């Protein structure tokens with residue numbers, strides 16, 4: 001039977017496993033919204049306050065579950081509002097499908113009302129994108145989009161659908177959920193070489209990126225580190241791959257990572273990198289990066305091998321498969337001397353890192369909030385100092401519980417991401433945000449409240465764009481250009497205006513009281529935490545610096 | 554800086570040229586010459602790109618192009 005393109009679209013979304021989609025209606029997606037209305041018992045649509053929020057929600061949904069997140073927007077401004085969300089998902093390799101409407105085919109290229117070339121605009125920020133010009137092609141294009149989004153290294157795919165393609169009819173036959181393209185696997189020779197290098201190593205180190213989580217290789221990672229007796233350091237995207245309680249987990253490396261995690265990597269004689277791309281924030285000065293170590297890099301994306309860092313052994317392949325095969329080839333090792341060295345570094349870090357200064361310190365906030373939440377709580381962040389403090393201090397025990405903008409560093413990501421994570425898991429969710437970042441997309445409080453989401457928004461309120469201020473203090477003669485906000489916003493009152501609960505706290509006791517109430521609340525709660533404006537994120541490797549330049553105090 | 558010649562077989566669809574040239578621009582590689590030909594298969598075009606770069610640039614061009622869904626093969 002022939003059905004309208006808009007019905008084909010919605011049927012195909014359902015067919016491909018989309019249970020919830022995020023979006024915002026408009027002129028060129030009216031037909032799609034009509035189909036969503038008629039099929040609302042089979043697919044849930046959540047309207048956000050802004051398309052950017054919807055894109056981040058789809059992203060948070062995908063991060064929390066590994067499923068493909070879906071966002072829908074109208075043509076023109078609706079579509080351009082997705083761009084940041086797509087770039088964010090692209091840089092963090094998050095599987096997403098974005099659907100945009102466009103003007104009918106006969107009006108394309110005429111600068112029609114709300115016409116933009118969203119396919120052209122989003123080429124650099126999507127894994128792939130499509131414009132569908134015939135209704136007959138629609139179902140297969142959507143399937144292709146899902147397939148590309150979740151295959152290999154995941155990423156966002158946009159499908160632009162002109163209005164007439166939504167209106168016209170075509171045959172539709174449901175098909176099963178599309179399988180990802182077959183994964184490349186490492187060659188036997190490469191696995192043997194890696195195993196031989198591991199056998200020779202006295203001071204091995206595993207550097208874990210987000211690819212380990214994408215591949216679902218968390219168990220294999222733990223086994224590998226155990227069998228090699230090797231410490232594990234993570235890029236920000238790799239956090240949650242290994243529980244914080246695992247004794248071999250040294251935590252985050254890089255610019256604001258733990259000193260021990262970066263120093264051990266620097267001092268190792270072998271660094272095995274799994275599903276990471278060596279971003280400049282993670283490496284600092286690449287010329288001085290892990291100079292003394294032999295390097296193995298395993299990634300599903302061949303283009304990442306030797307892109308930023310030249311390695312001794314680059315292996316293209318699924319990390320899950322590669323790790324399992326390496327584990328089989330190696331014998332259990334014990335490196336007590338290496339661990340003694342690492343313990344010394346840990347001690348040095350503990351003794352030499354400057355203490356935080358305020359009455360309610362940033363670490364107090366993270367730790368106190370953490371103490372009220374179960375291990376499987378989704379934890380979202382915005383971008384800035386608060387993000388780094390959360391990455392350093394939160395005790396992540398469960399994979400996919402950290403929803404943070406690693407690659408793009410998108411202020412304003414947090415609200416949408418937290419909503420997506422909360423909707424996806426049905427679990428009470430926490431957002432650590434900053435007073436600056438929250439200002440970017442606080443409109444999404446409306447979404448959290450209207451959906452009655454059990455979301456706790458924790459603002460680490462320093463009254464400044466703290467991360468930028470920290471750089472101005474360190475490198476720009478304390479010229480605090482445009483980073484002292486001097487806003488008078490009453491955040492708890494604002495929360496109440498949105499229909500949420502709001503608290504302001506200035507010390508740990510008040511925070512305990514607020515958290516007690518927050519975890520008993522069936523709905524959205526905001527806690528405004530007053531922290532000192534001169535708190536710094538430490539340690540810090542200055543941009544372009546190396547481990548010896550790391551600032552601890 | 555050696556001469557790099559890439560012979561691509563690509564899907565004949567509007568926008569393919571943009572995707573490929575955008576990739577070169579974004580990665581900071583300059584295209585010296587570019588030709589597109591029809592083939593006997595109406596769904597497939599052939600593209601010849603000449604650029605200059607070192608081994609690093611050459612490898613990156615091949616691997617980044619290899620990720621484009623409209624690129625069928627590269628020689």
Ligand SMILES: Cc1ncc(C[n+]2csc(CCOP(=O)(O)OP(=O)(O)O)c2C)c(N)n1
Pocket residue numbers: 382383384385386387409410411412433434435436437438460462464465466467468
């Ligand atoms: C959209 C966007 N604009 C600008 C920046 C640059 N930037 C990075 S961190 C930061 C300050 C963030 O301030 P806030 O949210 O208050 O967090 P804090 O650092 O104070 O914890 C800025 C402006 C960014 N990352 N994203």
Ligand SMILES: [Mg+2]
Pocket residue numbers: 384434435436460461462463464465466
């Ligand atoms: Mg701030």
